Amino acid sequence: MKRTFPILAAVTALLLVFGTYQALVVAPTERTMGDVQRIFYYHVPSAWTAFCLFFLNLVASVIYLIRRNTSADALAVSAAETGVVFCTVVLVTGPLWARPVWGIWWTWDMRLTSTLVLWLIYVSYLLLRRFSDSAQTPVLAAVLAIFGALDVPLVYFSIWFFRTQHPQPVMGGGGSLDPRMLRVFLLNLAVFTLYGALLCWGRYRIEVMRRQVEETRALEALLDDGQAGSSPARSSR
């Protein structure tokens, strides 16, 4: 395990460089939107990665509620934090793309809007984790994650229907892709997923180590002031 992480990190770094090169240099320029369209190679893969990570958070949360093992909770918080980062990338690249192309900063299209709602749900999740006492945090957070997950399909339906009533420009999803663009897109999709998994794993390892340190400190504090309380008395007959 110790070797895998650095190796994977190096591989991911190389792939990211390669993917970036492909996206910014090799891929053909889009006919109508020009070079700005290249954001597409970051915008959509980031969204996909964020959704994968949030799904991972849901699975980890449910496992925690059933099994109550702390590693599941550590994974849940890691996936949530990493997911929020990628989600933020989507929300930032969206306006950066929309403004030059359509002249508006924001469009309430399906992907952007549902990403915004997911981002809000998970930021509130992280705030809940921050502001609850550490004894109950895992349970409360896991419950909120489930509520968030139940909300997602409802969010999709409501935005989808709203869009059919009030159509607006759709960002970079319509129409078929040039096969060369598709290749670069799929490459970046895979690389971003790998990158997201790596970051999540790194965060997870840090979290597990942090908890181990805390437990050790707690144990030390116990042993320090436990001079008189060495052996518990058994019950009287």
Add this chain to the structure above:
Amino acid sequence: MTGSSNPAAIAVRGLVKQFGRFAALRGVDAEFSVGKFYVVLGDNGAGKTTLLRSLAGLAQPNRGEISILGQTPRQAASLIGYMAHPSLLYDEFSGLENLRYFAQLYGIASDEPCARAIRSVGLDPALARPVGQYSQGMRQRMSLARAILHDPGILFLDEPFSNVDVQSTRGMATLLRGMCDSGKTIFLVTHQATVLEGIADEFVWMRSGLIVARTATLTPPQENA
């Protein structure tokens, strides 16, 4: 090990309760017999309240087992009465109105057990004054009435005498002794143990999340060097 004459009212095994970095209970093992009056003593942070709340089913331990008359605390809920320093009552209601509501939680729909409980602690069921206007002594007695209205076999009391005047404290202690004599098991946490000397059957001493000694009289256990 339990004698055949006194089956365990409360049995605890390996009880661990942590609040983040702080371990309030560090592996408590003990058994407590039916029909006895136990008083738990110890400094702040010794784990007394955490132990009591875990036994009553209010706190979930991280590790270990609790058995109340052979069942988990939640299963034994109707056999448990609980009282603490706050009154656990609604200030706007009178004593009887309060008990009438809590009786519903135990499936008791009639006023009679409520009135009986109030009378047994020396208060008047007909008193219409809202509980919020009671003196502390009266309020704690009404809280005790609430705790016993469903005739539980075990009573858990967490600092019931805090801020109560000496006379009311003695009165309540005598009341509790009477209940114990008629078969209830009393498990009481307090700082002020002197009033219970001669009333309690056993004093349980806690420190740093463990039970360090159990004595029949109110003399502190010998310290280990």
Add this chain to the structure above:
Amino acid sequence: MSLLSPVTRATLLKDIRLEWRSKDALNSMLFFSLLVVVIFSFSFDPNAEESRQIAPGLIWVAFLFSTVVALNQTWARELRNHALDAYRVSPASPNSLFLAKTLGNFLFVTVLEALMAPLFVVFYNLRSIGPVWQLLLIGVLGTFALVVNGTFFAALSLRTRMREIMLPVILFPVSIPAIQAMVEATHIVLTGEGTARFWIVLLLTYDVVFTTASLALFGLILNAE
């Protein structure tokens, strides 16, 4: 009423009676709701045609604010003297408590809406082209959507620091689809353009999904200690 368990009924009646006895929350909430309507009327010119277009949004946002302020009160009463501990220690099921609190909040918020809605109609000269019974249905489903999650999250945020701000922080994101549904449906009915059926079904689905989730998970968060 006979659909509810005795404990739910007793708890609901207890809350109504307590609220009626003190009228603290009710009076200040009624006044707060009035203030919200007035502030909105000053901020969004009622005479402008645009304001009448966005009136559904204004109304529901105003309801949302009042709901959040009201919900924070819900559990405050149970915490004051730790009366919630008395419930938790009893054999009564957590779900009965949740149901009672949700229904109580629903009634409370409906009273507030009954004050605010006519005021909005008057200030903004609102007229409904679509059927009014649909507006009532949307009102019921929408209010319930806010209240059911609001009650649950209010209980969840009991165990957090900054309790009052945590409730809206975790409630608002999850409520977004419901709020969109309420506002769109209201808009459609008021203007008579098209059918609100999809939004009403969405609201109903939302209510069913989250009531089920809340009932399934409430015990977990009530006893998380």
